[in-house]
Amino acid sequence: MVADTERERPRADTTAVERPHVDRWVENRPGAGWSAAALRELWDYRELALAFALKTLRVRYKQTVFGVSWAVLQPVLSVMLFTIVFGRLVGVPTDGLPYVVFNYAGMILWLYVSASVTSAAQSLVETRELVTKVYFPRLVAPLSAAAPGIVDFLIAFVILVAMLVYYGITPGWALALTPLWVLAAVATAVAVGVPLAALNVQYRDVRQALPLLLQLWLFASPVVYSSSLVTGAWQYVYALNPLSTVLDGFRWSVAGGPAPGGSESLVSLVVVVVLLVTGFLYFGRVQRSFPDVV
Amino acid sequence: MSVPTAIEVEGLSKRYRLGQNLGGYTTLRDSLPWSRRAENVQYLWALRDLSFEVPEGEALGVIGPNGAGKTTLLKILARITEPTQGVSRTRGRAGALLDVGMGFHPELTGKENLYLNAAILGMSRREVRRRYDEIVDFAGLEKFLDTPIKRYSWGMYLRLAFAVAAHVEPEIIIVDEVLAVGDARFREKCLNKMSEFGREGRTIVFVSHDLGSITQVCRRAIWLEHGEVKADGPSEDVVRRYVRGAFQETPQATFALNPAQRVQLLSAAVVDPSGNVVDVPQRGEPLNLTVRFVVREALPLVDIAFSIHDRRGIRVLDEVWGADTGGVLTIDDPPQEVEANLTVPPVLPAGDYVLGVWLGSSYDGKFLDLEALRFRVWPRPDDPADVSERDRIAQPAVEWNVRRIGAS
Numbered sequence: 130m131v132a133d134t135e136r137e138r139p140r141a142d143t144t145a146v147e148r149p150h151v152d153r154w155v156e157n158r159p160g161a162g163w164s165a166a167a168l169r170e171l172w173d174y175r176e177l178a179l180a181f182a183l184k185t186l187r188v189r190y191k192q193t194v195f196g197v198s199w200a201v202l203q204p205v206l207s208v209m210l211f212t213i214v215f216g217r218l219v220g221v222p223t224d225g226l227p228y229v230v231f232n233y234a235g236m237i238l239w240l241y242v243s244a245s246v247t248s249a250a251q252s253l254v255e256t257r258e259l260v261t262k263v264y265f266p267r268l269v270a271p272l273s274a275a276a277p278g279i280v281d282f283l284i285a286f287v288i289l290v291a292m293l294v295y296y297g298i299t300p301g302w303a304l305a306l307t308p309l310w311v312l313a314a315v316a317t318a319v320a321v322g323v324p325l326a327a328l329n330v331q332y333r334d335v336r337q338a339l340p341l342l343l344q345l346w347l348f349a350s351p352v353v354y355s356s357s358l359v360t361g362a363w364q365y366v367y368a369l370n371p372l373s374t375v376l377d378g379f380r381w382s383v384a385g386g387p388a389p390g391g392s393e394s395l396v397s398l399v400v401v402v403v404l405l406v407t408g409f410l411y412f413g414r415v416q417r418s419f420p421d422v423v
Numbered sequence: 424m425s426v427p428t429a430i431e432v433e434g435l436s437k438r439y440r441l442g443q444n445l446g447g448y449t450t451l452r453d454s455l456p457w458s459r460r461a462e463n464v465q466y467l468w469a470l471r472d473l474s475f476e477v478p479e480g481e482a483l484g485v486i487g488p489n490g491a492g493k494t495t496l497l498k499i500l501a502r503i504t505e506p507t508q509g510v511s512r513t514r515g516r517a518g519a520l521l522d523v524g525m526g527f528h529p530e531l532t533g534k535e536n537l538y539l540n541a542a543i544l545g546m547s548r549r550e551v552r553r554r555y556d557e558i559v560d561f562a563g564l565e566k567f568l569d570t571p572i573k574r575y576s577w578g579m580y581l582r583l584a585f586a587v588a589a590h591v592e593p594e595i596i597i598v599d600e601v602l603a604v605g606d607a608r609f610r611e612k613c614l615n616k617m618s619e620f621g622r623e624g625r626t627i628v629f630v631s632h633d634l635g636s637i638t639q640v641c642r643r644a645i646w647l648e649h650g651e652v653k654a655d656g657p658s659e660d661v662v663r664r665y666v667r668g669a670f671q672e673t674p675q676a677t678f679a680l681n682p683a684q685r686v687q688l689l690s691a692a693v694v695d696p697s698g699n700v701v702d703v704p705q706r707g708e709p710l711n712l713t714v715r716f717v718v719r720e721a722l723p724l725v726d727i728a729f730s731i732h733d734r735r736g737i738r739v740l741d742e743v744w745g746a747d748t749g750g751v752l753t754i755d756d757p758p759q760e761v762e763a764n765l766t767v768p769p770v771l772p773a774g775d776y777v778l779g780v781w782l783g784s785s786y787d788g789k790f791l792d793l794e795a796l797r798f799r800v801w802p803r804p805d806d807p808a809d810v811s812e813r814d815r816i817a818q819p820a821v822e823w824n825v826r827r828i829g830a831s
Contacts, residue, residue, distance in 0.1 A: 158509070158511075179542075180539050187530075262503065262519070
């Protein structure tokens, strides 16, 4: 076996010190936060993120009878329930869309966000064995947790298309913006999931509180009802929940209906960016202590 | 020309909060200022002001009793955890093998786990594809690659795990005790692989309780004790001093319960026939070794093995009890405590020894501690002073017969 010089293995370092006549030095010293090198290293570990995501996908449907159809069954069953309760019994406004379509469109994106946040929050705790025995940029774990849900979303999206055809709904030019809303949903899930993952390492209260918080979040988002119920200055308070804009925007793109307001969207955007930045900073500050605490 | 340095460690210290790693996680309430737990925080220095250098291509062995800071040192070198003070530098990436089969998922097939495990150890997909045949060959599991590994035996699991680990090629290789699992032939294969790495000029840091493999793989060794370097030098010298110097006062060792371990050692001791600990085991008397385990999983046929190494790291004794020797012990309602006694006839010369203990089931190792107990066999009061100093492995009661048989 010859030691080959051209290896594509990720080269890891937090602080690279250039020295004469040697390669790169990898340093470990107390209290290093985020740095350019740490971010570059994150990119070097993209294959690991992919491997984690693939593992989640593969494991999820092994030894299940319905397999991948769960990706569709889950939103369909929720929508059936909500259609009976809110569509028939309560009769909430739906921006002129059939309740089934209205609810399903919101539901598949919401399920993506809630599943990704849940799995990101558990990501470091669940890979405890790895965190204490292997080095990798810890952010890889919550980030890769946001990926597998995309696949479920895409499968569920096919059913949405079928529904649109069945009800004869033709989307307008806004259809082209669909990827943007999905991306916004990913950003929201990451912005919430990353700090929760770090918090969960230290305080397992997160796992207990999360299902409740997600339920609150669901009803604070326009999934089962239309945001047209919220009027006046409350619209801006409502927009503090980025999903209000994301879900409205997504529905507008795929099924028509009212577009999200410009200033409300701006509020939501600012909230997501602030969450992302503070979440990453918080994660960076505490990540080095994970192996000792988790 | 001097050899460039591969590892530099300067003033390295690591402090753990006691309970942090042992009692699990904290809850929000515990960190509130009025919490009782917040008041009595205690700290433990796992490493204290450690400094050393390793030149490129050197194999460094690290030895020391449990809790001396060996694993902490490896974790800092591999950047798994950060030091409290000081700095460690490695030239290039340090790949740590602190366990085998990391990230293995029971539901995934052998092939899927192979790729996942390789990614975790830092191999790219391209690299794995290039060396795929080699890895599969090493593991010898071609037929089972599409089988979920939950159907693998422990031996197959280990072979797959090691095949991947052996093909990762970081600049610096850090190995902790992983060779301790598996059977003797497999251990030999792994040691050969390590020696091969060494011949290729890779830098190796190797932690093990198996002093024999330390001297086999490493030319230099560091002896850690309470987080400090107690000795640093040629591995034979350090190992000899370690075994001679670091024996327990009373030949008895007890271990804290750890429910995470499926099979765990509770105690090991030198006892008299009525079960009391013998403070001063003497040469020329039978040596009763007694060991207690907790077994927390059902095991069909239990095998138990004891080994005794002397101060030079030579294995003077290696005895197996179990199916092959007509012993039948089955654990079908775990958890169960198991006691094993071995009486060694009076053959050991005075000196310092290390008892190793292994427990397995149908050749699958479930537990191994090659340093379960260190004990000293004392010379008899009437032994001439020089007898205990002589280099020998065995000193049974021999019978001399010397006489004059007539003039010639």
